[in-house]
Amino acid sequence: MHVLQKHRWAPFILAGPSFAIYTYFVIVSIGYTVYYSLTKWNAISKPVFLGLKNYADLLQSADFRIVMENTVTGLVIALILQVGLGLLFAYLIFRTRRAFRLYRALVFLPVVLSPAAVALMFTLVFNADVGPVNAILKDVGLTSLTRNWLADKNVVFYAVLTPMIWQFIGLYVVILLAGMQSIPDDVIQSATIDGASSFRTFRSIVIPMQWDIIFICVTMITSGSFKAFEHSYIMTWGGPGVRSAFLGVFMYNKTFLSAQFGVGTAIAMVILVATLVITVIFRSITRRLDY
């Protein structure tokens, strides 16, 4: 808008406050994260410069390996369920005329709840004495499968993963559904007239036209698995040990419980670099698919 150009002070007044707040508290903070991660620091005395030692120590640490295994396992399961089942459910809703809006509203409901509330809910659901999981297993005669879900180190990770997947699958269903609704009606109609079965339409028309949206979901789920925190922290504090911990909880414990700010920020850097790399790679793939 050239007519506005003559107001030379306007850019500073308009963009200045956001620029200052964003630069100081976001961009400069990243700089501090990088710097702290190269030091040994308890947040009180002077930081001691270590170079890359924190990173080397992390790679050696058994706890870090468990946490990374948790992250990758959780990611694979989340991709299968949230994208796989998500696509199926989205398509079922897409092909439903009656109660379309009702189903969509219901599946999206958990997305709006606070992760803390959902974590608290599932703490009760997995309660060994009164939780419905054990109660149902007992009722159907599978008493041998009942567990102390939040304390048994072999299953605790899956107990923590369940609410994470349960809560956000609806988000991906709604995103995928929006993508399906953008497919022109006549494409679907002519497939039906040509005698394509519902499944055939799904496989040959819906999926190929959805690749970019599926990719957005994959990006979100992948970077989300590096950012997981609340469910694991609230249900088990990541324990026993780090059995049910994700990187966020590991970082929190190292920083605020053991006062190892250097190690904590090194873990933060792992989260930052992983999410940035994933986002950039997937974005460029999506863009290539577009053209």
Add this chain to the structure above:
Amino acid sequence: MSHTRKIDKSSSRLIARHRFFVALRHIVLALWSVTTLYPVIWVFLNSFRDNSQIYVNPFALPNPIILKSFPQVLQGAQLQIAIPNSLIYAAVTVFVTVILAAMTSFYLSKFPKRNGFLYTYFILGIMIPVHALLIPLFVTMRNMGLLNSRLGILIVYVATSLSFAIFVLTGFMRKGIPDELIEAAVIDGYGPVRIFFRIALPLTQSGIATVGTFTFLGIWNEFLFALILLSKPALRTLNLTVYNLRGQYSSDQGLMAAGATVLIVPAILIYVIFQERVVKGLTAGAVKG
């Protein structure tokens, strides 16, 4: 005659097949809806029961209905403090973020002078996970004396909300405000401030509503920053106080259920009232890598 009967027969078979699949579809979707709703309803019902009822049968309806958990949550969690706190944090963050982001977006979308770099600079923040900011912001706030202060957490919330708001609002203003309108306003002697308030803001209402809902729910549900920045009970958010119940009364199932219910009900109400807006706001967050 016999010919039509044949057609009737095969088409009725087709119709039967079709009906079967429609039914199957509804069964699958209904089962899934139950999986979605059941934990919420179970927790809600148990908030009206006490341990003796819950331990006898986790699935029974409240009988008799026991209301003691709610007053206890009210007291233990200090809801009369926590709910206003959460409301204040969310409302102030939305207000400040929307004003600052709208001003910035107005500049980015309507002043063409090579500001592409600035736009990218702001948008970068969408990709930065809060975890990468957590520790330095804790240190910065401590050094500024803003730990355990409303101002401190509000600054953090606004700073981390700006990028997404600028991204959405710049998009809305580029498409939604015709350049001719601004030219006409300038000819009529309007300055940038008046153009911003009289033209830009009103024409971006729908974008503002989307950003507002997204930001409000995000802050209402926020846990991590509140956990490290606020330890003083008088400043705690609803999320945080209910979480603390888990430590204090972890053996009282009814009480924990009541705590979860107190967290869930307001979010569900917001969702039911503003459904379309909420869905749009949160899926617009889809681009939020």
